[in-house]
Amino acid sequence: MNYDRIDYASRPPLPRWVAPGMALALALFAWGGYRYVHAQRALADTRTQLAEQHQALARQAAVPVPARPIPPKERVKAVNDAIASLNVPWPALLGAIETALPPDVALTRVEPRAKDQSVLVTAQADDMTALIGFMERLARAAPFVKVLPVRQELTVEAGIPRRQATFEARWEVQP
Numbered sequence: 201m202n203y204d205r206i207d208y209a210s211r212p213p214l215p216r217w218v219a220p221g222m223a224l225a226l227a228l229f230a231w232g233g234y235r236y237v238h239a240q241r242a243l244a245d246t247r248t249q250l251a252e253q254h255q256a257l258a259r260q261a262a263v264p265v266p267a268r269p270i271p272p273k274e275r276v277k278a279v280n281d282a283i284a285s286l287n288v289p290w291p292a293l294l295g296a297i298e299t300a301l302p303p304d305v306a307l308t309r310v311e312p313r314a315k316d317q318s319v320l321v322t323a324q325a326d327d328m329t330a331l332i333g334f335m336e337r338l339a340r341a342a343p344f345v346k347v348l349p350v351r352q353e354l355t356v357e358a359g360i361p362r363r364q365a366t367f368e369a370r371w372e373v374q375p
Contacts, residue, residue, distance in 0.1 A: 310322075
């Protein structure tokens with residue numbers, strides 16, 4: 201072994217700034233460690249809150265909820281009546297009334313009753329035979345199967361007496 205190169209001479213002392221620098225580095229390292237532990241605790245708290253929210257949502261989803269609320273009976277009836285009135289075969293009914301209408305009879309009201317498959321027709325004429333003839337022609341018209349008198353009246357307009365009659369005409373839908 202060769203010990204010629206071993207130097208036992210004293211070394212120069214460390215500079216003055218090394219000790220405060222080491223203390224500062226140690227303080228920064230401690231502060232970083234503290235911040236890291238604090239961040240890990242905050243992350244754990246956030247994960248716990250998120251897990252609780254997921255569990256709450258899972259409990260809410262487990263409760264059966266009806267797909268849609270059941271509407272009240274009155275609303276269902278109103279919707280069904282509206283659909284029935286939209287399904288009235290207007291072209292056939294009005295066409296039959298128009299072809300059966302003589303020139304000396306005036307229509308004053310046509311009121312459909314989709315639920316009963318009938319139409320209330322109110323007409324006026326100078327004499328009752330014209331109204332009865334209109335009723336008979338209406339009974340023979342295509343979509344109508346039966347025509348019944350409902351009411352007969354004598355009205356006076358501008359000093360002129362006129363006969364008014366209301367008929368109920370039942371119709372059937374032909375496929």
